[in-house]
Amino acid sequence: MMKIKPKYPNTEEVKLKLSLQSRKVLEHYSNYTGLTPSQILEEVLPHLLKDEDFIKYVEGKRSNKRMKRELGLIDG
Template identity: 35%
Template sequence: MQFIEPKNKNADKVDWLISEQVREIVKNYAEYCEYDESEVVDKFLKNLIDDKKFIDWVNGIRNNKRMIKKMGLEERMED
């Protein structure tokens, strides 16, 4: 049995400017996936932590422990 996870842990409303094209892509992709738009953006942006160069950059920053913790990368940095 798998338990239900909360959808938006610590979600904050953000004030970003994005192009009309990106808004349309997100809107249509959300409809396709049957998620709401914020869920699509949340899931997609979490893929950024798979960028090895980004992880190497984070790992190279001095005093990065708080950043690593907030991004949930503790296990990945132990490797």
């Protein structure tokens, strides 16, 4: 039997403040895809790690090993 693993492990509920436009984008995109707004954010946010300027920012931080580990940029 094939085991099914959760797609988004280690999740926790957080409170965010979003503009009306952002909430509507999430709401309509959620209706379009059939995903929840949380699932949409889980899919979109990892793409921020492809932002070269953000990666340069992380590289430039002093003692950035913890940050890199949290972002999944290094193992451990």
